[in-house]
Amino acid sequence: MLRPSIFTLLSWNKGYILILWTNYTLGSPTRSGDPKDGHILTRAIIDTIREPLIVLDENLRIIVASRSFYKKFNLTHKNTRDKMFYDLGNGQWNVPALRTLLEQVIPKHTTVEDYEVRHDFPFLGSRTMSVNALEIRYENGRKKMLLSIHDATIEKNLESEREKLMAQKDLLLKEMRHRIANSLQLIASILILKAGTVKSEESRFHLEDAHSRIMTIATVQEQLDPSTFDEGDVMVGKYLTALCESLSKSMIGGRRAITLTVKSGKGTVTSEEVISLGLMTTELVINSLKHAFPGEKGGKVLVTYSAKGPKWSLSVADNGTGHSKKADSSQPGLGTGIVAALASQMKAVIKTKSTKLGTKVSVTHV
Amino acid sequence: MSINSDNKTKILIIDDNQGILFVMKQALELKDHHVRTVSSFEGVDAIVEFSPDIIFLYVSLADQDGRAVCRELKSNNATKDIPIIMLTAYSDAHKLAKEATADDFLSKPFELEDLWEKTEKYTKQKTT
Numbered sequence: 350m351l352r353p354s355i356f357t358l359l360s361w362n363k364g365y366i367l368i369l370w371t372n373y374t375l376g377s378p379t380r381s382g383d384p385k386d387g388h389i390l391t392r393a394i395i396d397t398i399r400e401p402l403i404v405l406d407e408n409l410r411i412i413v414a415s416r417s418f419y420k421k422f423n424l425t426h427k428n429t430r431d432k433m434f435y436d437l438g439n440g441q442w443n444v445p446a447l448r449t450l451l452e453q454v455i456p457k458h459t460t461v462e463d464y465e466v467r468h469d470f471p472f473l474g475s476r477t478m479s480v481n482a483l484e485i486r487y488e489n490g491r492k493k494m495l496l497s498i499h500d501a502t503i504e505k506n507l508e509s510e511r512e513k514l515m516a517q518k519d520l521l522l523k524e525m526r527h528r529i530a531n532s533l534q535l536i537a538s539i540l541i542l543k544a545g546t547v548k549s550e551e552s553r554f555h556l557e558d559a560h561s562r563i564m565t566i567a568t569v570q571e572q573l574d575p576s577t578f579d580e581g582d583v584m585v586g587k588y589l590t591a592l593c594e595s596l597s598k599s600m601i602g603g604r605r606a607i608t609l610t611v612k613s614g615k616g617t618v619t620s621e622e623v624i625s626l627g628l629m630t631t632e633l634v635i636n637s638l639k640h641a642f643p644g645e646k647g648g649k650v651l652v653t654y655s656a657k658g659p660k661w662s663l664s665v666a667d668n669g670t671g672h673s674k675k676a677d678s679s680q681p682g683l684g685t686g687i688v689a690a691l692a693s694q695m696k697a698v699i700k701t702k703s704t705k706l707g708t709k710v711s712v713t714h715v
Numbered sequence: 716m717s718i719n720s721d722n723k724t725k726i727l728i729i730d731d732n733q734g735i736l737f738v739m740k741q742a743l744e745l746k747d748h749h750v751r752t753v754s755s756f757e758g759v760d761a762i763v764e765f766s767p768d769i770i771f772l773y774v775s776l777a778d779q780d781g782r783a784v785c786r787e788l789k790s791n792n793a794t795k796d797i798p799i800i801m802l803t804a805y806s807d808a809h810k811l812a813k814e815a816t817a818d819d820f821l822s823k824p825f826e827l828e829d830l831w832e833k834t835e836k837y838t839k840q841k842t843t
Contacts (some may be wrong), residue, residue, distance in 0.1 A: 523805075527775055527823075530804030531732045534824035538738035541827050545745065567824040598828040 398497075405494040409434045409451055412493065421500070423472050444468045450482060455494065459484045465501070477505045533567040541599060557599055558635055564595045565627040583623040585654055586613030592627050593634070593652055600638055606647030609634065616656040625691045626654070626663055632684035633665035633710050641669020641708060648707075659714070666709035672701075688712070723749040724838045727767035729756055729784070730802060731777040735823075739771065742827045743834060756784045763793045769837050771821070774803040774811055782815035789816045798837040 392413060395402055401418035403411060411429045419425055424438060434451070435443040446466045454461055461482045469475045479501040485493045537560050544556035568591050590611045597609045618626065630652055642648045650667045688710075692699050697714040726748050728739050736752040743750045751765055756779055762770070770788070774781035781801065788794040798818040805811055805822075812820035819833055 527804045530823040531735055535732075535734040535738060537824050538742065538827060542738065542741055542745075564824070564826070595826055598826045602828065 401498040403434070403496045403498070405434055405451075405496065407492040407494075409494070411437070418498070421498075422470075438470075438472065441468075441470050441472070447480070450480060451494070455482050455484050459486070476500060476502045478502075530567070533563060537563045537567060554639070560599055561596055561631050561635065562628065564599065565592060565631045566624060568592045568595060568627065582617040583620055585616050585618055585623060585626065585656070586611070588623050588627065589613055589630060589652055589654055592630060596631065596634055600635065605638075605642070605645070607638065607642060607650065608648075609650045609652070611652045611654075613652075613654040614656060616654075616661070618661075622695065625695055629663060629688050629691050629712055630665065632688050636684055636710075637665060637667040637669065637708070640672070641667040643670060646670075662711060662713040664709055664711040666707060668707040671705050671708055672703040723747060724769065724834070725749045725765065725767045726751070726769050726771065726834065727762065727765055728752045728771045729754075729776065729781075730771070730773040731755065732773075735773075735802075739830065742830055746831055746834065748834065755779060759788065759791050759794055762788065762797070767797060769834060770797055770799045771802055772799055772817070774801050774805065774815070782811065785815040785817050798840070800833055800837070 395404070395413055396416045398415050399417060400415075401421045402415040403418055404413045406412055410431050410433055414424070414426070414429055419429070422438060422441075429437060435448070444466055446464075446468070450461065450464050450466070454464070461480070464480045464482065466478045466480055467476070468478070477500075479499045481497040481499075483495040485495065487493075540556050540560040540563065544553045544560065547553050547556065568588060590613070593609050593611050601607050601609065634650060634652065637650045641650075646669070648668050650665065653662075653664045653666070655662050689699065692712050695712075695714055697712045700711045700713070702709045702711075726743055728736055728743075728750065730736050730739070730752070731754045733754065736754070740750045740752050751767070753761075755776060756772075772781050772785055776784070781803075785799050785801065788797065788799060799815075801808070801812045801815055801817040801820040803811055803820060803822060808820045808822045812818075818837070821829060821833060
């Protein structure tokens with residue numbers, strides 16, 4: 350009758366898949382009655398294992414260790430056999446963490462994987478060892494313990510180095526964000542301060558125009574979290590709301606009775622896409638403010654965004670005077686050109702509907 | 716409100732960027748405020764000497780943590796009642812301001828309208 354033996358248990362050891370059913374247990378006699386055969390086979394198998402492996406008896410004395418164990422820890426069969434595990438190599442294995450593992454953890458759990466032991470080994474120096482352990486319980490009540498020891502020092506050091514670099518990267522991104530914010534603040538503020546000093550209404554409008562375009566980009570920066578810089582997803586509704594609040598303050602302020610509102614569904618886009626959406630919105634809103642409400646006429650401008658799957662639609666509608674025939678026939682301005690270019694880049698189509706009751710420009714991606 | 720002969724609101728701006736200090740000073744002086752700008756925190760005594768009505772304080776000063784400066788001012792009897800508005804480029808500005816025990820915040824880049832509104836708000840609070 351076949352009984353599970355130590356060989357099937359070796360299939361759990363990392364990097365090795367070795368399943369062999371025999372009617373031998375470790376150290377037991379063969380059918381012929383010669384116990385040496387069992388030992389020889391066991392020995393041979395243990396010696397082929399790449400990772401340092403030790404077999405301990407129930408008193409934590411070494412029964413056998415792999416060649417790789419001797420080589421790694423500068424030991425020999427002679428100075429390990431029957432020795433207490435803790436006494437090996439002048440007590441270098443007498444590590445509190447290991448004692449806890451062998452005397453408390455394993456008796457409770459029988460199998461332990463990736464138990465970390467950090468120690469300053471006299472021969473190897475400071476090391477982090479990852480220990481797999483398995484307690485074998487025989488039918489007769491006797492026990493043995495298998496320990497597989499992997500030197501994880503290099504991996505741990507690399508992981509620690511990676512964490513430091515990630516932290517450094519986050520710091521640099523935050524610093525970059527601050528510098529960008531300061532630069533945008535400076536340019537935007539200079540433009541709006543200048544707008545306040547010019548006498549020409551047209552010049553003032555152009556300066557405010559330029560300021561609004563800068564704030565369009567700046568508002569994207571605000572929405573981006575440095576920790577997700579690589580992903581760069583921005584909530585469109587939140588962005589357009591912040592953008593239009595900014596446009597309201599700079600382009601309308603308390604000077605005109607015009608309201609600018611946003612109606613948007615849920616949805617996120619990349620930072621690159623949201624800049625394009627923002628710039629198109631800015632241009633279309635500026636157009637409305639410039640042409641829809643002549644004189645001191647008040648009115649409403651509504652920005653709407655909706656998305657379903659890959660399809661989206663952006664529109665800017667006002668309840669102003671509509672396009673005049675003269676405006677329709679004249680050459681498109683810079684703003685119209687920008688919208689057309691961005692829409693083309695985003696593979697979207699522009700539709701304009703203008704009546705005496707107002708104008709609506711829609712940019713749709715299908 | 717602090718005593719000054721021309722009744723102007725006294726504002727102190729602490730930011731390590733000279734360009735920002737310049738434009739903020741220009742913007743606030745447009746609204747007829749008395750503005751002093753410094754690029755670092757010079758200690759509680761310097762604040763008490765100037766006796767500002769409002770302080771704008773950048774969160775990431777070159778060699779100082781703006782939040783620590785804010786907490787220091789808010790825990791000192793001589794300066795705890797001065798409204799402090801944190802200037803920051805961080806996305807979680809309101810959380811930062813709360814942690815620093817500041818009264819308010821402005822996220823860079825901000826509209827000058829927002830700067831004027833915040834100044835007006837804390838000036839009015841002082842006079843009521």
